[in-house]
Amino acid sequence: MTGHDVVFVLVGLLTAGGAVLTVTSKNLMHAALFFAVTLGGIAGVFLPLAADFLALVQIVVYVGAVAVLFMFGLMLTRAPIGREALDGQNRGLAMAVAGGLFVVLSTLVIGAFGDLPTAEVTGPRIDDLGIAIFADWVLPFEVLSMLLLAALIGAIVLARRETGESGEELTVTRIEMAQDRDPDALEREQAALTSGSGGDGEEHA
């Protein structure tokens, strides 16, 4: 056991503990906070692997921004908070699935990588990362800006109060079947269509 191993195991336990508490805690806010602990723990996992920059990215983006977004998202809802908040109907099933997945995955990973020789941990320097991003990966990098922009626009579109340019209410699509519908409503609809109040019966495009 080297210092690396000790730190790695400790941080790994912290992360796993945070993750377990995230899914088991009955209070939504506590779950979100434990989630932040988990994200921070992942940053800690990167450190013994000598990926300092990634650890900082993890802290700045995930702990600093995503966790905050998460909590604002929670506070937007009318979600009940407190002891009665989260129901546990699928608890057993979820535990079985998660446990099964854990056993399968760890067996597979140990089977595949378990006998690899250990080596000195070396991580990339930040200037190597910079060269890699701007020389090899410059196309995904630029596409990423479009992806982020689309996400930004999309979030604003969905979060704004208005429904569109005019701010009008949109009609709800009827997806019930014609024969199931209230006969009076159908008649009224057809009357509206023929009298032309829903449009002028013709289209110009």
Added chain:
Amino acid sequence: MQIDFIAILPEIILTVTALLVLAADLALRGDAKQFVNPLAGLGTVAAIIATVALWGSERVTFGTMYVVDDFAVLFKLLFLGTLLAILAISWRYIAEHRFFQGEYYFLLLTSFIGMLLMPSSRDLIMLFIALETVSVPAFVMVGMRKRDLYSSESALKFFLLGVLAAALMLFGMSMVYGFAGTTDLVGIAAAISGETASVPLLLGSVMLVLVGFGFKISAVPFHFWAPDTYSGAPMPVAAMLAVASKAAGFAGLVVVAFIAFEPVADVWGPMLGVLAVLTMTVGNLIALQQRDLIRLLAYSSVAQAGYILIPFGLARTGPGAAVVNAAAIEAVVFYLIAYAVMNVGAFAVAIAVERRTGLRSIADYAGLSGRSPLLAMGMTVFLLSLGGAPLTVGLWAKFAILEAIAVDITLFGIVLAGFLVVNSVIAFFYYLKVVRTVWMDEAPAGLPQLQPGFNLSAVVVVLMVGTLVLGVLPGLVTDFSSVISIVAAG
């Protein structure tokens, strides 16, 4: 660092157009906003010209990350053609419904940028970013009818399942990277051949990556989002998801399966074959029960994805595999082109009918022949073609799959062919049911004549002519698709 800008010119043009559209939306007010549509159309036409100019050459740029060959060009033309049709059928629909117009067109174009990148990507990270660029705008566009609970519901389902699929895929990719030590697709193929090819974890990771694409193409059992999402989304977005986004998923699947995972084709080939059987059978059987036209089209597109998966089931590795795999890829590309022509057409007719009357139950299409002969004709041609009737491109598309099976006949291939034939027969039941309703049933009294606008009529006519002309002369496309090959010989 040399960059071949000609090779990425279509993507650049579309990106600039998207940014201009967004800026135009900020500058224009009121009814003038609808003119971002022709602006987007202009950009699309320019991108088509830039793409056509790339035909016949093979350009490799950004290291080996980005390859523009005939395979990629065919796919890009498919996407851009679909984009043009969707822009045409969107104009009045979006302008009338008072959506966020500029944002809608910006997101649409961004989604198509991701699609254009897909068939050219030769790198896992590039592929993933392209896939997300396709998906993220689509999540938002589905939910754009904000006061409509169905729209919100469909967007939420689409988003949650989409994110889950993306997460599984990324997990698989990270594991594949662990084995290969590179994200380059050709490098992965070299690294996982030999003894590594039988490690269970590697096979599991390959499956995870394929599952991610399986969601995108709505293969059973990852299809649950499709019917709800299509029926809740704005109709042009449903058309986009059913055709372009699905074709993008197939483009990514071809690239990643036949290039990177070629050494383990003996494992994923049969698995995708079984998935194909499941997908077409389940899709067709559920489609039989549908009374809502959009849901019928949704399940029909699930079934069609099953047909397109059949050639993947033929894939193999080892000596002599290159011929089989090349034939399989050709069949996939040809079927996708045919599918795009007929399915966009079917959605265009559905939009024309739904916009006027607000109805979409199949019973509401009764007597469409009397109300608009053009739309009735169009619907008939598109549905018969989807079913695979003679004189339509649909028949040749199915024939292309049988041809791919015939290259090297195996028992599994014969089973797949049997399922294809049986399913085509089942599918005819529900396609003909709609056709009968359109022509035979009396229209409910008092419904007005339908006079679709110029754009919609043009789209319907062009696609109808395309379906019939390709039905008589399939060589127009097969001549192109037969020269493509992204699999290295040997």
Added chain:
Amino acid sequence: MSNFEQWGTLAIFVIVGCLLYAVIMTVNRIMRPSVPSPQKLTTYECGVEALGVGWAQTNIRYYIFAFLFVIFDVEAIFLFPWAVIIGDLDATTRISPVFALVAMFLFIGTLLEGLAYAWKKGVLTWD
């Protein structure tokens, strides 16, 4: 050898901090008198009793701001490696400084259009 060992100082600092806290609280617990009563569990020993639940729905603007923060946080992350390498680039390196500069400014410019959009649509104002 990685610079992992440099983090040892930080680790010692954190551990000592935690220990100090634990020691102080333990000493406190041992030395203080223990007289439990239900009164001590109420929110205020004096003052108005709290009514209702502690849950309030926040304005969606908070969410948009948080989202903007995430997006530009990601942008900032990419600035770090760029800022480190930009000074060392010259004709002999794999990419020229102009190339890196243009690449970064395209990235920022694209995102700036998003900021302009947010500004124009009024999501940055607070009323």
